[in-house]
Amino acid sequence: MNRLLYFALLSLTALAAASGCSKTISDPVFDEGEFYIYSTTWVAENSIPAGSTFSVNNLYVSPADGSVTCCWTLDGEVISNRRTVSCTFNAEGTHELVFTATKDGVSKTRTTSIIVTQSNQ
Numbered sequence: 505m506n507r508l509l510y511f512a513l514l515s516l517t518a519l520a521a522a523s524g525c526s527k528t529i530s531d532p533v534f535d536e537g538e539f540y541i542y543s544t545t546w547v548a549e550n551s552i553p554a555g556s557t558f559s560v561n562n563l564y565v566s567p568a569d570g571s572v573t574c575c576w577t578l579d580g581e582v583i584s585n586r587r588t589v590s591c592t593f594n595a596e597g598t599h600e601l602v603f604t605a606t607k608d609g610v611s612k613t614r615t616t617s618i619i620v621t622q623s624n625q
Contacts (some may be wrong), residue, residue, distance in 0.1 A: 539607045540566050540613055548616055552593065556625040559590040560602070563614065565605045572607045593620040 542564045554560055565587060566571050575583040577590060579599050593599065599618045604611050 505507050512524050524563065527548065538566065539572065539605075539610060541603070541605055541612050542566070543614070546614055546616065550616055551621060553557040554596055555592075555594055557590055557592045558618055558622075559588070560586045560601075560603070563587060563603060566606075575604045575606075577602045579606070591618075593618065596620050596622055 529607065536553050543562055545562055546560075550558060565574065574585055575582060576586075576589045578601050583589065583591065589601075589603075591601070592594075597620050601616050601618055603614045605613075
């Protein structure tokens with residue numbers, strides 16, 4: 505009797521595991537017109553030597569239909585209204601770079617600190 509119960513539990517466990525494996529995994533689905541900012545490489549803090557250029561060219565905004573306005577600020581001053589930006593830093597210090605995307609009065613931001621260190625030259 506114990507063997508029969510053991511076999512039944514084992515069979516149910518295997519059936520449950522097999523049915524769970526049939527699910528497919530896919531990318532998230534966004535509603536039409538959903539507003540978001542996406543980057544796989546964005547980090548909160550960056551360190552570069554003085555004299556270097558810091559560039560961001562892999563920040564994606566959706567929807568990409570022209571309904572989103574973009575603005576980059578560096579230490580509070582507007583430096584670009586494009587989706588990409590490049591800044592050259594010649595002196596040591598810490599700077600705050602902020603990307604703001606706005607759609608229908610709603611704004612979303614990404615902020616990063618750029619720490620400029622002494623140049624090795």
